[in-house]
Amino acid sequence: METLSPLLPREKLLRDGAMLLTDEELLALFLRTGTRSKNVFALARDLLQHFGSLHGLLSAEMKDFRRVEGIGLATFAQLKGIAELAQRYYCSGIRGINPLKDPQMTREFVRSQLAEEEREIFMVIFLDNQNRVLSHSRLFSGTLSHVEVHPREIAREAIKVNAAGVILAHNHPSGRAEPSKADRDVTARIIKCCQFMDIRVLDHLVIGRGEYVSFAERGWI
Known part of the structure; x- marks a missing residue:
């Protein structure tokens, strides 16, 4: 089995920042080793192609990995741990912030939750009377191109958590953010x-x- 020297992706990360690493480079940095027939970059590339994206890889079930060469149970467990860690990182970061003062954090949080979903999900962020985040919830899920939303359910959930305001969010699996x-x-x-x-x-x-579209930035709210 070939072992990757982590210097190349690590040096790039330290020099340029993690945001400039490709998905393949990030995955190779984590995997560290390839197989007898593939170096680690080829393995990372094949995994991303097999599962379609990082989201597809990190959200796959154990049975999906049994047909993939180079991924054992230990690596599967680590990948699932990374996915959960990322979710908790964003969830802990969003609680208590004021979205009006930190709209980029809010957009990044929503993007982390919805951007790679394969069906439409409608999420609501609940705010207190000082516009700080109380909680968030995926209230409705639908199909590739449609989600049925019930306004009274949103109001009911807001009352439950004593919210004074809400931010709505949903995804377009097609990739185009332009609202219909x-x-x-x-x-x-x-x-x-x-x-x-x-x-x-x-x-x-x-x-x-x-990409994203904000109704508030467009002047629609």
Whole structure:
């Protein structure tokens, strides 16, 4: 088995920052070794192609790995641990922040939750009366191109956690973040429903692949 000297991706990370590493380089840095027939970069490339993306790799089940050469149970467990660590990192980072003062953190959090999903997911971030995050919840899930949203359920959940405001977010698995007429219509219905409960809707973020649209930035809220 060939062992990777971690200097190349590690040096790049230290010199340029982790954001400039490719998915293949990040995965190779973690794997460290290849197999008898593949160096670690070839293994990383093949894994990403097999599972479609980092999200596909990190969210795959154990049975999916049994058909992949070079991945044992120990590596599978480590990959699942990395996925959970990333989720907890973003969840712990978002709680208590003011999205109006740190919109980039909010966008990154929403993107981490929704960008790679293969079906539409509608998430709500609940805020207190000082616009600090109380909690978040994936309230509705749908198909590749549609999710059914019930405004009264959003208002009901907001009341449960004593929220004074909400930020709405959902993804477009197609990759295009541009909101549809249905997106704008359901947002208007949610705003109207929440107004009866004195709950403010601060924004609606639509997440695509590498892009987003903010209703607030567009002046629609």
